[in-house]
Amino acid sequence: MQVKKFEARTMKEALEMVKAELGPDAIILSARDNNRSYGLVGDGSVEITAAVSEETLQRKKFAEARLRDEEKQKFAKSSARSQKDLIEKMVNKHLEKNKAPRAITSQRYIDIDEDPMAHAVQDTRYASEAAQVRVRNAAQRAMSVMQDQLQPARQKTAPTPVLPILTAAPPKAPASVAQATVAKAMESAEMQSLKNEIANLKQVLAHFQSIPQNFVQGHPGADFGLPYDLSFVFEKLIQAGVAPEIAADICEKAQKELPSLKLKNRSLVEGWVARRILETTKTTSAEENRDAKVHVFVGAAGSGKTTALVKMASHLVVRENKKVAILSADTFKVGASDQMRIYAQILNVPFTVIRNATDWYQIMNYMNSVDYILVDYPGLSLRNAEEGMNLKRLMPPASMKARVHLVLSTLAKDQDTTELGRRYSVLDYQDVIFTGLDESVQHGTIYNFMRRFDVPLHSFGIGTRVPEDFEFATKERVLDLLFKITQANKQEQQVL
Numbered sequence: 001m002q003v004k005k006f007e008a009r010t011m012k013e014a015l016e017m018v019k020a021e022l023g024p025d026a027i028i029l030s031a032r033d034n035n036r037s038y039g040l041v042g043d044g045s046v047e048i049t050a051a052v053s054e055e056t057l058q059r060k061k062f063a064e065a066r067l068r069d070e071e072k073q074k075f076a077k078s079s080a081r082s083q084k085d086l087i088e089k090m091v092n093k094h095l096e097k098n099k100a101p102r103a104i105t106s107q108r109y110i111d112i113d114e115d116p117m118a119h120a121v122q123d124t125r126y127a128s129e130a131a132q133v134r135v136r137n138a139a140q141r142a143m144s145v146m147q148d149q150l151q152p153a154r155q156k157t158a159p160t161p162v163l164p165i166l167t168a169a170p171p172k173a174p175a176s177v178a179q180a181t182v183a184k185a186m187e188s189a190e191m192q193s194l195k196n197e198i199a200n201l202k203q204v205l206a207h208f209q210s211i212p213q214n215f216v217q218g219h220p221g222a223d224f225g226l227p228y229d230l231s232f233v234f235e236k237l238i239q240a241g242v243a244p245e246i247a248a249d250i251c252e253k254a255q256k257e258l259p260s261l262k263l264k265n266r267s268l269v270e271g272w273v274a275r276r277i278l279e280t281t282k283t284t285s286a287e288e289n290r291d292a293k294v295h296v297f298v299g300a301a302g303s304g305k306t307t308a309l310v311k312m313a314s315h316l317v318v319r320e321n322k323k324v325a326i327l328s329a330d331t332f333k334v335g336a337s338d339q340m341r342i343y344a345q346i347l348n349v350p351f352t353v354i355r356n357a358t359d360w361y362q363i364m365n366y367m368n369s370v371d372y373i374l375v376d377y378p379g380l381s382l383r384n385a386e387e388g389m390n391l392k393r394l395m396p397p398a399s400m401k402a403r404v405h406l407v408l409s410t411l412a413k414d415q416d417t418t419e420l421g422r423r424y425s426v427l428d429y430q431d432v433i434f435t436g437l438d439e440s441v442q443h444g445t446i447y448n449f450m451r452r453f454d455v456p457l458h459s460f461g462i463g464t465r466v467p468e469d470f471e472f473a474t475k476e477r478v479l480d481l482l483f484k485i486t487q488a489n490k491q492e493q494q495v496l
Contacts, residue, residue, distance in 0.1 A: 053267025241444025
């Protein structure tokens, strides 16, 4: 799917750009008015985010390639409905022209590639049914033989009818006895053979019933009751690192809100899911960042707290020309406060160490001389309640209205980030910062944490450069990380 942003002075111009670039079937994901000036003249602008499937875009390019220059100009100026009808007409004409005759076959029509394991189950089912038929036939044959054996006995016990005296033929006792003996032996051998066959078939059936019948896996999302039409987008979210239950929740919403016929349109489903991700993603606003004067950075060791603090301090000093003070409450790790002191000297900003809660009352006297105060706290796992209480005692007083940022790494497992979020909930953090985006290939952990704890995303650390590799979180950035939109566009440009 192609997702692009278009910026123009008016909404009409932006829509014309979308139609010219992506075609009449493009889906509008979002539209907003930009407060910043457009170009050099200082006018306002409109920004539209649109998406279109690869197949639809190729159909548009195919139709445009077969038009003359004059026809292309008329095509560009025509309405979206006219463009759509012309594209459909040209594509259908090309398909009918190159359509090869199909041979009539007696085999059933297959919509999708069949799973070889499904054939295995079907063959096994047929083998089971055949075995049952064989048992049934063998049992019938055995009953028939037993009835034939019992028939002579019934004739012996029946009353002998009175017959007229006739001239009897000479007795042939030896031949009759021999035939009866041979017949009885044959019947006994046949009975024994049938018994053995029935016993063998019973063993086959017992063995088949002992084999688990769920060895064939369904399509992705089948365990959550999702239809096959949504399996592709469910699998795409899982590959991006989104938790299965969260991906299933998104697909269930799509199944409820989209008609069943539209679920077969992959581009439409993918566009709906992209819009759903944008709607459910929460980020901190610029007003919330400006209103908070004290920013506290907490998190486990190795999560990148110190780097995130330095990047944010550099951003405020270099790009926004703000007065910043850096504080360190990390007295547990050897050299942690000395390292932060060096960073403060490089930025030429005030620095001090917080050793106990009473130090905050002295710092409150200097708050009016700075715009922001950034505090680095020790990296603790909070395995027990005592660590949490000690960390909570060093927190700023409630009157300072500090904003607590929980810093997590995208390299951590999804389960580990969830556990850290639960442990650090005793500090009442307001948002979360994710670092190491450049080192991770799956970024679904970001969306999972935001959905599970219902906290907004503050900012991202995307590299080692200061302050270039620091950016405030946006909804579009989260969507880009999950769908790899920017990465796909870069690969296409390299190919071209």
